[in-house]
Amino acid sequence: MELKIRKSGEVYIIDVSGEMDLYNSFKIKDLVQKMINKKISRYVINLNEVEYIDSSGIGALIYICSTIKKLEYKLAIANVHGSVKKVIELTKLTSYFPLTGNLKSSVESIRSKG
Amino acid sequence: MSYIIEYVQSSHFLKIILSLFLIFYINSIKDQLKDSYKWLLRVAVLLIIREILLFSIPLSSLFIVIELFVLREYIAWLNNTENEKKVMRTLNILLGIITASWAVNLYLNILPEGTGRMVVILPMGMTILLMYFLYGKSHYNSTVYHLIERIRLPFSISLIFLYLFMLLFGTMSSFSVFIIQPLLMFLAFYLSVNLQKNNFNLNTSAISGLEESMSSLFNFMFTISNAIQDNVDIDDVLQNVVKSSINDCNASGGAILLADEYDDVLKVRAVGGIFPPPYKISSMIKSKIEAMEENFRLTHIKLGETILGEAARDGKPVFIRDASADSRLINNQNQDVQLINSMIIFPLINADRILGVLALVQSDKRKPFTDNDFNRLKTFSDYTAITLNNLFQYVQIMEKQELEKEFGIAADIQKELLPSKMPDLKYVNLAPFSKPAKGISGDYYDMLQLPGDRLALVICDVAGKGLPAALVMVMIKTIVNLVAPMANNSATVLSWINKGIAGKVSLDRYATMSYMIYHLKTGKLQYSNAAHHPLLYYSSREQRLSTLDTEGIPIGLEANAIYGMKEITLEKDDIILTYTDGIIEALNYSGKQFGFKSLVKCIHQTTEYSSRQIVRHIQKVLANFEENAKQHDDQTLMVMKVLTKDEG
Numbered sequence: 144m145e146l147k148i149r150k151s152g153e154v155y156i157i158d159v160s161g162e163m164d165l166y167n168s169f170k171i172k173d174l175v176q177k178m179i180n181k182k183i184s185r186y187v188i189n190l191n192e193v194e195y196i197d198s199s200g201i202g203a204l205i206y207i208c209s210t211i212k213k214l215e216y217k218l219a220i221a222n223v224h225g226s227v228k229k230v231i232e233l234t235k236l237t238s239y240f241p242l243t244g245n246l247k248s249s250v251e252s253i254r255s256k257g
Numbered sequence: 258m259s260y261i262i263e264y265v266q267s268s269h270f271l272k273i274i275l276s277l278f279l280i281f282y283i284n285s286i287k288d289q290l291k292d293s294y295k296w297l298l299r300v301a302v303l304l305i306i307r308e309i310l311l312f313s314i315p316l317s318s319l320f321i322v323i324e325l326f327v328l329r330e331y332i333a334w335l336n337n338t339e340n341e342k343k344v345m346r347t348l349n350i351l352l353g354i355i356t357a358s359w360a361v362n363l364y365l366n367i368l369p370e371g372t373g374r375m376v377v378i379l380p381m382g383m384t385i386l387l388m389y390f391l392y393g394k395s396h397y398n399s400t401v402y403h404l405i406e407r408i409r410l411p412f413s414i415s416l417i418f419l420y421l422f423m424l425l426f427g428t429m430s431s432f433s434v435f436i437i438q439p440l441l442m443f444l445a446f447y448l449s450v451n452l453q454k455n456n457f458n459l460n461t462s463a464i465s466g467l468e469e470s471m472s473s474l475f476n477f478m479f480t481i482s483n484a485i486q487d488n489v490d491i492d493d494v495l496q497n498v499v500k501s502s503i504n505d506c507n508a509s510g511g512a513i514l515l516a517d518e519y520d521d522v523l524k525v526r527a528v529g530g531i532f533p534p535p536y537k538i539s540s541m542i543k544s545k546i547e548a549m550e551e552n553f554r555l556t557h558i559k560l561g562e563t564i565l566g567e568a569a570r571d572g573k574p575v576f577i578r579d580a581s582a583d584s585r586l587i588n589n590q591n592q593d594v595q596l597i598n599s600m601i602i603f604p605l606i607n608a609d610r611i612l613g614v615l616a617l618v619q620s621d622k623r624k625p626f627t628d629n630d631f632n633r634l635k636t637f638s639d640y641t642a643i644t645l646n647n648l649f650q651y652v653q654i655m656e657k658q659e660l661e662k663e664f665g666i667a668a669d670i671q672k673e674l675l676p677s678k679m680p681d682l683k684y685v686n687l688a689p690f691s692k693p694a695k696g697i698s699g700d701y702y703d704m705l706q707l708p709g710d711r712l713a714l715v716i717c718d719v720a721g722k723g724l725p726a727a728l729v730m731v732m733i734k735t736i737v738n739l740v741a742p743m744a745n746n747s748a749t750v751l752s753w754i755n756k757g758i759a760g761k762v763s764l765d766r767y768a769t770m771s772y773m774i775y776h777l778k779t780g781k782l783q784y785s786n787a788a789h790h791p792l793l794y795y796s797s798r799e800q801r802l803s804t805l806d807t808e809g810i811p812i813g814l815e816a817n818a819i820y821g822m823k824e825i826t827l828e829k830d831d832i833i834l835t836y837t838d839g840i841i842e843a844l845n846y847s848g849k850q851f852g853f854k855s856l857v858k859c860i861h862q863t864t865e866y867s868s869r870q871i872v873r874h875i876q877k878v879l880a881n882f883e884e885n886a887k888q889h890d891d892q893t894l895m896v897m898k899v900l901t902k903d904e905g
Contacts, residue, residue: 165721172765197890198699198720198838202765205814209764234769235788235810 144193146174154185154253156246160192163200175207184216187249191222196230208240221249268434269312275442276305282449289453296334297452300445303327317428321376322359324441325352328383331448335390335405348386355379377424384416404455408448415444473505474636474739475757478732491648495527498615498641503529505637506601506630508617513605513641514558514565515613522557523569523613532618533595536563537588546594568602569614574635575602578625599625603638607646615641640735647731680706684777684901688868690876690894692839700837700891701730705741710777713741713750716789716895717770717812718837721763729766732758733812737772747772747785748822751809755787759816767813771835778903780827785820787812790836793857795864797830802860827899832871834860839892843879846886851879868896 144161155178159171175186188207190196204220211218219241223231231237243249279301287294307323329352336345391409394402419437426432477498495513503511510530514523531546534553542548561570564585568575577600580586589597599619605612615638619626680687687704703715715737719726736757737750744750750772758768769789775782784792784805791806807821827833836856843851859878863871872894879892 168765197842198718198769199765202720202767205767206763206765209814233788233790235808239810239814 144168144170146171148174148178151187151250152254154187154250155183156187156189156250158189158192162195163193163203164195164197165199168199168203172203172206175210179210179214179216184214185253186211186216186218187221187243187246187253188218189221189246189249190227191224191246193227196227198234201230201234201236204240205236217253219243219249219253221246268438269308272308272439272442273305275439276301276308279304279442279445279449282446286449286453290449293334293449293452296330297445297449300327300330303330304442304445315429316363317374318359318363318376320428320438321380322356324380325355325383327441327445328380328387332383332387332390335387335394374424374427377420377428381417381420381424384413384420387416388413404451408451412444412448415440473501473633474640474735475761477501477505477637478640478735478757479761491645492526494644494648496529498637499527499529502615502617502634502637505633506617506626507619507624508626508630509620511615511617512553513613513615514569515605516560516569516611517557520557521560523560523566524557525554526613528554531594531620532616533589533597533620535565535586535589535597535600538595543594549594564600565602565614565616568604568616569611572604572606572611574604574631575600576626576631577601596620598622601626601631601634603634605638605642605645607642610646612642612645636735636739639738640731643731643735644728647727676703680704682706682712682777682900685712685775685897685899686868688872688896690872690892692888692892694839694888694890694892699726699730700839700893701734702893702895703734703737704895705737707742707774712775712777713737714773714775714835714895714897715770716835716837716893717768718789718891718893719766719768721766725763726766729758729762729768729813732762733768733770744774746822747774747783748807748809748820750774751785751787751812751820752818755812755818755820756816758813759818762813764814767811769811773833775827775897780831780899780902781824782827782833783822783824785809785822787818787820790838790841793834793836793860794825795832795834795860796828797832797864798828800864802857827902829899829901830864831899832860832864832868832896834871834894834896836895837891837893839888839890840875840879840894842890843883843892844886844889845882845884851882855882868898871896871898 144159144163144167147158147160149156149158157171157174161167163171171188178186188204193200208218208220221243222245223240223242231240231242241252243252280298283290283294283297283301290297303323303326307320310319310323329348332348333345336342388409391405391413394405394409419440422437423433426437495515499511499513502508508530510528510532512525512529512532513527515526516523528550531550532553534549534556536556536558538549538552542552558566560566564575567585575585577583577586580589580597580600586597586600589595597618597620600616602614602616604614615634617626617630617634676689689702689704691700691702693700699719699721701715701717701719703713705713705715707713717730717733719729719733721729733754736754740750740753744753751770754770754772768787770787771784771789771792772787773782773784773792784807786792786805786807787809788811791804793802794805795802805823805825807823809820810818841851841853841856845851855878856875859875860871863874866874875894
């Protein structure tokens with residue numbers, strides 16, 4: 144799994160690529176934790192390039208999602224499709240996660256919120 | 258015609274209808290009466306026999322004799338313990354003598370006419386005996402004390418008054434026949450209505466008791482898992498167990514003693530409150546509480562000696578509500594620091610090995626332990642035993658090897674959690690398959706036989722790995738074991754489990770899980786799903802495979818999550834199958850997944866097979882697919898096939 148960070152105005156976009164599984168999901172958790180420590184408050188996680196996600200990957204997303212919710216920061220998850228979408232549907236978390244379509248609309252949704 | 262009028266007038270008709278109605282009523286509330294049902298039914302049957310007999314033989318003495326037997330049933334209802342059986346035997350002999358002399362007198366006519374009225378003294382005497390037992394009941398010796406406390410005064414007073422009237426007016430005078438005798442029947446009604454009400458209240462309190470013990474169990478788990486996360490200090494964990502147990506059962510003291518691996522002795526590992534030693538100590542030591550505590554801490558108790566050693570040797574729990582009558586606590590009877598009034602001991606058993614005992618004492622006579630305390634402590638000790646066993650393994654391996662081996666331990670823990678033997682059942686055959694991947698633990702399945710010809714099937718996949726994930730499994734298993742026997746709704750079980758887990762473990766340790774309740778005789782299957790793979794269901798009649806799913810997010814995310822429930826009826830030869838990720842996501846060398854379709858194909862090929870053969874077939878196909886590729890996730894599969902049902 145690879146993680147890249149870029150910025151679009153106030154919003155930080157995390158591009159994830161590769162496999163989000165047991166062996167590397169902690170990386171994205173750690174990364175977001177560090178960013179939160181720096182008081183960054185607007186995030187888009189872009190899953191466009193993710194080929195495979197397992198329960199630990201979902202766990203990492205849940206963790207990030209709830210941490211950000213608690214702090215009342217903003218989060219959107221973009222480009223959920225293919226096998227990632229299937230797993231999220233299977234675990235019935237489609238309404239739990241802030242899934243916001245493509246990257247553009249995700250960034251928009253974060254920006255428009257307060 | 259006049260015959261019929263006479264019949265109706267004789268009031269027997271009315272009383273027969275009354276007693277018939279009584280029988281009907283008692284039968285309609287049979288379930289709520291529980292153990293009292295047979296006594297009350299006997300009372301009603303006696304009453305009806307009496308009316309039929311009196312119709313043909315209108316003898317006042319016959320009335321009295323049967324009245325004595327009715328009273329005997331009331332007394333028998335109160336006296337059903339072993340000790341009290343002697344009382345009943347004496348009473349039965351006495352009644353036999355009375356009946357025999359009555360029959361002799363009937364035949365020989367020794368007693369002059371007119372003494373009939375005086376015979377009422379006999380039932381009055383029995384009423385006084387009944388009152389003696391009614392007033393001898395207390396919290397200590399009766400489970401229906403609340404009821405007895407409420408009914409004993411009206412019950413005794415009415416009986417005494419009714420017999421007094423009979424004594425004054427004669428048993429067969431029209432006043433007695435029309436007014437007094439029917440009133441005696443209403444007493445039986447009165448008793449059954451109150452019993453029903455009482456048991457209804459008891460049921461409601463049992464449910465709220467369950468909820469209460471659930472919440473104390475959750476707190477307990479929370480305390481323990483916190484103690485584990487800080488550092489793995491076993492004595493610390495034990496101290497926490499004692500503390501929580503004392504709090505939740507309102508005990509005055511508690512202790513955990515663990516068995517020594519090499520000597521056959523119990524050593525005190527944790528004490529809370531004041532725990533008086535259950536053996537003889539000198540008055541010197543007794544004079545100071547600190548000295549007594551010190552003495553207890555340092556004494557090694559041999560297995561089989563003292564009440565603690567006996568519990569550890571036999572592996573059986575001990576519950577002493579009132580210690581004053583118990584020879585095992587002979588050293589704790591005096592009103593001093595060593596006094597024990599109530600005691601509960603649970604052996605800590607894991608996989609047939611006795612690890613030690615958990616004991617609670619209460620020195621205050623006004624607060625004896627209740628059945629609720631006993632049940633709660635049972636759950637605590639079960640959970641403590643599993644956790645202790647895990648910690649022992651953990652500490653052992655940590656001491657020997659590096660931290661990386663943690664995964665291996667988790668796999669061991671998982672192995673011990675899974676049921677080792679499937680129950681052999683007439684109605685269904687069950688077959689599981691579980692192959693943990695090295696370094697990962699997360700799958701848990703269970704098959705429990707429940708009261709009422711029910712079966713609970715559980716499959717669960719905890720996200721994450723290592724000891725923390727394994728501990729979540731232990732939590733889930735403990736809750737399942739606690740609630741499964743009582744729960745009638747699969748969705749309720751999931752929401753209880755979810756409430757227990759949510760907020761107490763890290764969010765990325767969520768679990769997906771299916772819970773099923775199967776009624777063996779009727780074939781009804783309740784299914785609730787917390788975001789696990791949907792259930793596969795093969796109908797043999799339609800020869801069709803379908804999936805079953807319900808509303809529900811994974812366990813552990815939101816405490817108020819709602820779970821759905823679906824009910825289907827299985828027929829003979831129907832198959833249900835449930836599995837975890839590892840099966841359909843198994844990879845071969847070229848990185849291709851086994852897939853859902855391959856699994857479905859396997860089932861279609863084996864619908865005529867037994868569960869075990871189906872599992873074996875899937876196992877074979879899967880192994881061929883994987884060749885020797887490394888297994889990267891746990892694989893668990895559970896199959897049930899219906900063999901037969903009780904039709905109708």
